[in-house]
C-alpha cells in the first residue's frame with residue numbers, strides 16, 4: 001500500500017459515527033471513544049449545551065489537533081471538562097471557597113468557571129495564559145466518556161472556527177467529517193446554547209459569556225459579579241486580550257440582520273427589504289417568534305419560526321439548528337427578530353447579535369434602507 005504523507009493524514013481520516021442512547025450510552029461505544037481520547041485522537045460528543053470536540057487536556061499534541069481540525073487560532077483558549085467537581089484539583093492551582101457553592105448548585109451543568117491553571121494541563125489548552133476554564137457537563141454521554149477515559153477533556157464547540165455551534169451530530173459532520181476520529185451521536189442537545197463563562201481570576205468575578213445559566217441566578221453566590229451591559233466585542237487583533245468575544249462568531253454564510261422593535265413595523269420593513277433585495281436578485285429568509293408567524297403569511301419567502309418568545313428554552317434549543325437550516329436553504333440575507341433580554345434571552349440575543357456581526361436595524365427609526373442594504377451586500381462592512 002502506498003504511504004500517505006503525514007500532513008495529508010487528517011484530510012482522509014474516516015470519521016466513525018457511533019450512535020448512542022443519550023440517557024444510557026452503550027459502554028462498548030463509549031470504550032471506543034475513550035480509547036481514541038487516550039490515544040491522542042479527537043472525539044466529538046454531545047453535552048447538554050452543544051456538541052464538543054474533545055481531546056486529552058494533559059497532552060499538548062492532542063490539544064493541538066483540536067486547533068488544526070477546527071481551524072481555530074491558537075490564541076483562543078479551550079474549556080476543560082471534568083467527570084466530577086472532585087477532579088478540580090487535577091487541573092487548577094487553587095479552589096476559591098465560592099467554587100464549592102457554585103459547583104453544588106450548578107454542576108453538573110452549563111456553567112464554566114475560569115480559575116488559575118494547574119501544572120498538568122497542556123499550556124495550549126489555555127492558549128498559553130495562566131488560567132483555565134473548567135466545567136462539569138450534565139449530559140450522560142459526556143459524563144460516561146469522561147469516566148471511561150479518566151482524563152480531563154479539553155473541548156471547544158465541535159464546529160469550524162467562527163461558524164455556528166453544532167447541536168446535532170450531523171452538524172458536527174457537516175463541518176468536521178474526515179477531520180476527526182469519532183463522533184458520538186446522542187441526538188440533539190437540549191439547551192442548544194453554550195455554557196455561561198465566569199472568570200474568577202480577576203479582582204472581582206466577571207461574566208465573560210452569557211449562556212445556559214442565566215446571570216441572574218449567579219448573583220446569590222457572586223453578588224459582585226460584573227455583567228457587561230452590552231455584548232463585549234473584540235476587534236480582530238484583540239482576541240488574545242478578550243478571548244471568545246470576536247464579533248465574527250456564530251456566523252452563517254448568509255448575512256444576518258437583527259430587526260429590533262415593534263412587530264408590525266418589523267413586518268413592514270421586512271417587506272421593503274424583500275422588495276429591494278428581490279430586485280437585486282437576492283433571496284431573503286426570516287427567523288421570527290412563533291406568535292409573529294401569522295403576520296408573515298403573505299410574504300413570499302422562507303419564514304422560519306424560532307419558537308414562542310414566551311418559551312425561551314425552546315428558542316434556545318433550536319436557534320442554531322434554525323440558523324443552519326436557513327443558511328443551507330441558500331438565502332443571501334437572514335432577517336432575525338430580536339428577543340427580549342433577561343434569563344436565557346440575554347444569551348439568545350448575544351448569539352443573534354454575533355451571527356449578525358453587530359448589524360441591527362431599529363425598525364422604529366427612519367433609515368436610508370436602500371443605501372444600508374447596498375452597503376450590506378456590496379462591501380460586507382457593518383452598516384448601522
Ligand code: TXA
Pocket residue numbers: 047049050051052053076077078079110112114126129131132133137155156157158193194195196197199208209242243244245
Ligand atoms: O457549552 C460549552 O461551553 C461548550 C461545550 C462543548 O462545553 N463549549 C464551548 O467551547 O462553547 P468554546 O471553545 O466554543 O468556547 C469557550 C469559551 C470561549 O469564549 C473562550 O474564549 C472562553 O470560553 N475561554 C476558555 N478558556 C478561557 C480562559 N482561560 N480565559 C478566558 N476565557 C476562556
Ligand code: MG
Pocket residue numbers: 156157165
Ligand atoms: Mg465555540
